[in-house]
Amino acid sequence: MDVLTLVLGAISILIPTLAVVLLLAIDLGISERHHSHHDTYLVAHSLIVTLVFSMVFMGALGLLLGWLCMVGAFSARATTVFAFFDSFLVTTFICWLLIRRYRVVTYEDRLEVVPFVGRKVTIPYQTISLMVWVPSMSVRNGRNVRVFVGYRRRAVLWAGIDVEQILIRIDRFDILMDNAG
16 A cells, blocks of 8 residues: 555545534534514525535545455456545535535625625625626526626525525615626
8 A cells, every 4th residue: 555545545535534624613502593673684594414424435435445346346446446436525625614614794874795705795785786696506496686786796595595584684685686697
């Protein structure tokens, strides 16, 4: 067994373990939190847990199949099998981190969006010039809402959270448009 196979095998153990530890250590529990002066909307906890479960399952399956290749049960190289499963694990872990980061907080007078990538955006409700429904590519039968200030898109309310509840809090239905295509 070479060093590369050992490293790839270790990755199959480390990434799922790290995801489980982070899930347990930073468990937020619910996707909506209502407070007296603001509401916080997060991605559904079930999606977060499902992604971690898939990483644990694929890590274990990769270890099993890699071991079977090392003992000669299959003719494939263990390094190739580990590389395949590790690519899934790395990709899923990065997606999981980005999805966990997304959050929308609504206050009486403003909206704060922490996007998947980038800095937090604060938008006072009175500065919103347009909100447009657009089809979501990631949520089946879902629609995102693009929020514009002037002619510039400032945020996207992702269909993976309770967009309708956020729109009720913003209360600017006069500028909400439907984009059919």
